[in-house]
Amino acid sequence: MTWTLGLVSLAVVAASLLGGFLPLRARLTHTRMQLYLSVSAGVMLGAAFFHMMPEAIEQSGSAHILNWSAFGLITLYLVERFFASHHHEVAETPESATPSSCFNEPDHRHHASGIQHDPPTPAVSLHWGAAAIGLTIHSLTGGVALASAFVIGEQAGGGLGNVSSVAWGVALATLLHKPADSLTIVSLMLRGGMKPLTAHLVNLVFALMVPLGVLFFFTGIQWWGQAAGNGPAAAVLAFSAGTFLCIGLSDLLPELRFHDHDRIKISVALLAGFGLMALTVLFHQHGSTKPAAPSVVNSDAGHAGHTH
Structure with a gap:
């Protein structure tokens, strides 16, 4: 598990760095960005619903573990609301750099056609800092989610390549979403007049936030202690599922009443990502989680007398 994680x-760091080079190599319109984000959001929502939350329940032995999912969603919402919001807008004009938070509706004046590229302004250069703070928080929580999924996967056992499907699901969602984060930061920094080398160095620091989140998870688990069995890791996984829900919805809901002419393409992109996570459930071996069951129901096993 350690080597795979x-x-x-x-791979996540590499994907983040690749996303930072996209503004220099390709022209990404707002519609193209929304198609990509719809796939990414579908994968994140699917990972939360089909893998993270069911696995947290299975490992903890109680549906009440999903209370942590609610706390995760609300916590990330409050962080974005009061500290720094994340967004993935293509900075084509100063107006297009308006940030959007979870459940917020940004200014959509930039959806009009015939956009003219204005010279960098001081206002635009300030936006990348706020975006970097919000996306850094998301990267740290993403690293925590990744580590918790692999720990739960190791406890459950089985799956594709001796790694459970919950681990692969969270890994895929993280890999697909990180390039959009890096693209946002680098494009805003370049739009603000920052030199490309400096922008990519900042992006490198940002990319390393995911491994740092992994380290935070293992440090926190050691402090929390293993006396509770799978409880701490399952709680963190459920909490992370809530953050995935918030991030996915923050990419989808602000665009819900726009792009009428693209509604089919964007809906298909969302369903493609969501359906991909649904298909990966086929690799999930529910029977492989039975070794964890005695820690929850062992005291009743002798009285039940059930034999399979």
């Missing part, structure tokens, strides 16, 4: 973390 390390390789996935490196």
Whole structure:
């Protein structure tokens, strides 16, 4: 598990760096960005619903573990509301850099056609800092989610390549979403007049936030202690599912009443990502989680007398 988690973390860093180079190599319109974000959001929502929340319940032995999912969603919402919001807007004009938070509706004046590229303004250069703070918080929580999924996956056992489907689901969602985060930061920094080398160095620091979140998780689990069995890791996984829900919805809901002419394409993109996570459930071996069951129901096993 350690080596696989390390390789996935490196892959996430590489994907983040790749996303930072996209503003220099390709022209990304708002519609293209929304298609990509719809796929990414569908994967994140699917990972939360089909993998993270069911696995947290299965490992904890109680549906009340989903209270942590509610706390995760609300916590990230409050962080965005009062500190820094994250957004993935293509900075084509100063107006297009308006940030959007979870459940917020940004200014959509930039949806009009015939956008002219204005010279950098001081106002635009300030936006990347706020975006970096919000996206850094998301990257740290993403690293925590990744580590908790792999720990729960190891406890459950089985799955594709000896790693459970919950671990692969969270890994795929993280890999798909991180390039959009890096693209946002780098494009805003370049739009604000920052030199490309400086922008990519900042993006490198940002990319390393996911491995740092992994380290935070293992440090926190050691402090929390293993006396509670799977409880701490399951609670963190459920909490992370709530953050995935908030991030996914923050990319989808602000665009809900716009792009009428693209509603089919964007809906298909969302369903493609969501459906991909639904298909990965086929690799989930529910029977492989039975070794964890005695820690929850062992005291009743002798009285039940059930034999399979």
